[in-house]
Amino acid sequence: MLEQVRRTIEEYHMAKGGRVIVGLSGGADSVCLLHILRRLAPHYGWELQAVHIHHGLRGAEADRDAAFAMNFAQSLGVSCQVVSFDVAAEARKQGRSTEEMGRILRYETFSKLAGENGQIAVAHHANDQAETLLMRLCRGTGLLGLTGMAPVRGNIIRPLLFCSRKEIEAYCKENGLMYQEDSTNKDTAYTRNKIRHEALPLLEEVHSGSTAHLAETAALLAADSDFLEQAAKAAYAETKLNENPITLSCEKLSALHPALRMRVLRYAMADMLGSSKNISHVHLQDVESLLAKQSGTSVKTAGGLVVHRQYDRLIFGRAEKKQAGFSYAIPLGTDVFVQEAELLVESGVFSGKREEIPLDGCTNVFDYDKITQNLCCRTRKAGDQITLPGGTKKLKSFFIDEKIPADVRGSIPLIACGRDIVWIYGGRTSAKFAPDAQTTQYVWIRITEAHHNERKN
Known part of the structure; x- marks a missing residue:
């Protein structure tokens, strides 16, 4: 398994040296990750720091996890910092789920500690990838969604992404590594846990190796998606007539292949909204429909965005109250x-x-x-x-x-x-x-x- 991780690190150019923040929950995945990275650190010139996030959600169990993470990191000679949050209170304040709020706070903390040049290592593995793929398939997604989690995204690296949960547990056993079990991971009221404990085992019965094959499929689709995204960025630059407000040429949009056209529209909407997170295929279809309509028509779409057809232009703007004359x-x-x-x-x-x-x-x-x-x-x-x-x-x-x-x-x-x-x-x-x-x-x-x-x- 050590060699598999080393191949992943080198194939995806994760070895940049310098500071690496390692997310350490105390579970088998993160324990395995920190242990392997500690073994490889001298070779790659890494300075490791473990970080444990106490979410304030599971009482004494969470306290035990924090103490375990601190002790385990110290046993490896790695410094560890415990950062605490009241995730439930913050989630209520921002109107988010506790799961989403916890993820946001974790990555904000990791990013702050990593600084401009540091990397963030997280312990996602092949089973996580398969679960993500199945969740997105069930909810409906495009090619980008089917690529799952990337081995490298910005300064975030996932060295264990092509290792299975069984391999991780076997590595912990072989190296005498203890780890903590999060009781909430068994609660099938959560969609991901239901897929983990019920759907994936059933797929393995139908076809042995399904989990690994799903993860491999995500990696193959990622290469195709990357090519299309690069082509779409070039097409976006070519069709854009104005930056403020974002204005696209209807003629040039209509000439694009539908796969590129939808991506160009997503880029334009994401630039206006600051994120593509809440842009659905239905939103994109609504905007695309303007290409077949007359000048003066408009659609209201994601995030209060209004797109107007004006002659040969699509103009992206915010819904505003009618301005009073002066x-x-x-x-x-x-x-x-x-x-x-x-x-x-x-x-x-x-x-x-x-x-x-x-x-x-x-x-x-x-x-x-x-x-x-x-x-x-x-x-x-x-x-x-x-x-x-x-x-x-x-x-x-x-x-x-x-x-x-x-x-x-x-x-x-x-x-x-x-x-x-x-x-x-x-x-x-x-x-x-x-x-x-x-x-x-x-x-x-x-x-x-x-x-x-x-x-x-």
Whole structure:
């Protein structure tokens, strides 16, 4: 078994040397792992530290496990740290199951102790892999889910992943290693325990070696999945038109093989949500259905995410309350803070040469005499129009021609003179108010991002 572990370490490039945090529950799996890693540490240049997590769930039994882990690690000459949590209380606070909360706290602790360059060794084995595979099959999953647990994920390594539970128990017996039994592992009310104690033994009766074959299948599928994921990342970069908000090309998406297309959509949704955890195949199908629908349609999907079809684009955004319109008078020479858009509008009148007015991308200049009404900064209204070199156009038609998404048109700040739009912030200015050879006085307007009336740029 020692040689099997050594092959796994070398095949999956786990031997980076330096600090290795070893999760030590006190059960047979983690006892075996720490013992083997202690034997191999001099060869690979590892500095081992065992960590036992006391979850605060099993009373005196958990206390005994913690004491055992500390004593066992010390017997090997390995330092051990016991970290305690009230997992049940934290689970209630965050609205999670105790199992999920315990896993989150364990890995957060391991990661903190490992630091930037350290590794985390955990004792998952072939039986765990087979259980994971069966659980995901029963719940429904795609290829990625069928890959099970990876031998290496980030700085997490699983040296025992291709060793069976029987091999681990035999190793402990051969080396005189004592270990603890967690009473909750026998409770078949938990899905994983039911698969472990009932489903897997039945499969072994049907076909000897089923557990090992399931673990091997997961490893084979992992290679195929890795290839597809790499191809999907390249396709995602190719179809992405914009980063904020994430916008994908419908034409390029439609041309992709369905296997790649679904992965690209998952990447886009995961980037918006921060994780792919709660994205189901149904969610992906809902988003994909927009490719066959007309512009202006949308779907609400995982995590409150809303995806809009706008012309040849899929735009990924959050569901937001409809923004109320706003209107602020712009007295020339007075700074105005537009709270809803977090913009600072500065303005003034200038009688010198136009070239003397500094233009920096945030400033526009207009003919003072052509502005016959008070200026304001507001959102759109019915009847708004803008004068372009080719003539006057309704603002609504302008937005449609420019393919401005319908859901953002109502929040675009406008500088207006009555119903005439002087300047669409971030876009066009009106030809009606443009300076010409007869202009003697200029109105300059500068719009910058601001926060609580303090300019950002």
